[in-house]
Amino acid sequence: MHLSTERGMQRRNYSQLTFQHLSIDEKSFRKGHHYITVLSHPQSGCVLDVEEDRTKESTKTLLNKSLTPDQLEKVSTISMDMWKPYIATAQETLPNASIVHDRFHLVKYLNEAIDQVRRREVKQHQDLKHSRYALLKNPENLTERQRIHFDAIADANYEVSKARQVRENFRELFSAGNLFARLLFNRWATDATRRKIKEIDKVVDMFNRHVSGVVNALLTNLNNAMAERLNGKIQELKTVGKGYRTFANFRSAILFFHGGLNLYPH
Missing domain, CATH: 1.20.1320 (phosphoenolpyruvate carboxylase, domain 3)
Known part of the structure; x- marks a missing residue:
């Protein structure tokens, strides 16, 4: 699953995606306030990538590894809740994006x-x-x-x-x-x-x-409805897998099933 996911991420054709609108949301990972941050693309209904934790640093890392500088400039709206690290990171990293609270x-x-x-x-x-x-x-x-x-x-x-x-x-x-x-x-x-x-x-x-x-x-009437549906699907993964011991395993499972990736070997 790790190999298939990485192969799919390398093959992903970002030129076919438009990044005018993005959604960012949190999801519990383990007990004790352990979270991951999920960046999704509402138009395609896919998870772009996930990052461990929901701090300003992890959110910035997630955005920078998921989109090129040119793509970051083209984002016009991003929907999220009122979590301060998300807001601060969006203001710094997405210069042309308006924040839309879900x-x-x-x-x-x-x-x-x-x-x-x-x-x-x-x-x-x-x-x-x-x-x-x-x-x-x-x-x-x-x-x-x-x-x-x-x-x-x-x-x-x-x-x-x-x-x-x-x-x-x-x-x-x-x-x-x-x-x-x-x-x-x-x-x-x-x-x-x-x-x-x-x-x-x-x-x-x-x-x-x-x-x-x-x-x-x-x-705008934009919202995190697609992100919430993905959140529910991620919860199903946790339930079926009876939890994930490592973030790497959890990330691969999320992207394998909900990343919209081309996973098959040539």
């Missing part, structure tokens, strides 16, 4: 805030017990039972139902058109902070600190 992760931060509010309020309101999925699911995915449960919570006017409305208002920004994305975001942030929910305020503050990447997500 929609999936943005909504995830709001979902985490909603759940924190729920756990705080459930101590005083017993009817919030077993309401996690009713509150976190998208409205269109609720079962009839969950919909009834949520309607009861909404009628009670708890903070958690207000926090959920903040999330729904944010999701609507992606379908509101991009002409006034910055203005719409500012209005959303103002409305969210007026509700005076401390968990939501923290998320709004974080979004404001990374406002350009958030607004770019609204403007």
Whole structure:
């Protein structure tokens, strides 16, 4: 597998790939906060390469070994979460690229805030017990039972139902058109902070600190959906292989199955 993967990497024809948009994401490697960084190409749905750890140095190494200086200059957008080493490396290494914070992760931060509010309020309101999925699911995915449960919570006017409305208002920004994305975001942030929910305020503050990447997500509607699907496939590799003892083995397995490589000997 090592030999096939290296052969495929040497044969990869980069001239047939366009690098206007890239995705970068993390994936757990071993227990104890051991991670790898995955660079993927959304247009082809392939993993370009992976690097051990998720530090600024490892991310820079990954980009420089995966793309030539000319290709790095041609990258116009790169989607990622708000992990600081990824942001800093992209700003230094990709001179013409706009950072786009992934929609999936943005909504995830709001979902985490909603759940924190729920756990705080459930101590005083017993009817919030077993309401996690009713509150976190998208409205269109609720079962009839969950919909009834949520309607009861909404009628009670708890903070958690207000926090959920903040999330729904944010999701609507992606379908509101991009002409006034910055203005719409500012209005959303103002409305969210007026509700005076401390968990939501923290998320709004974080979004404001990374406002350009958030607004770019609204403007371009680009996301890490392909990277997340690859992440799931990589998890399947871990499960089937019952884990990998070394990074070299893990890298070869990822590229062997998901690198889009020509692996066969001539």
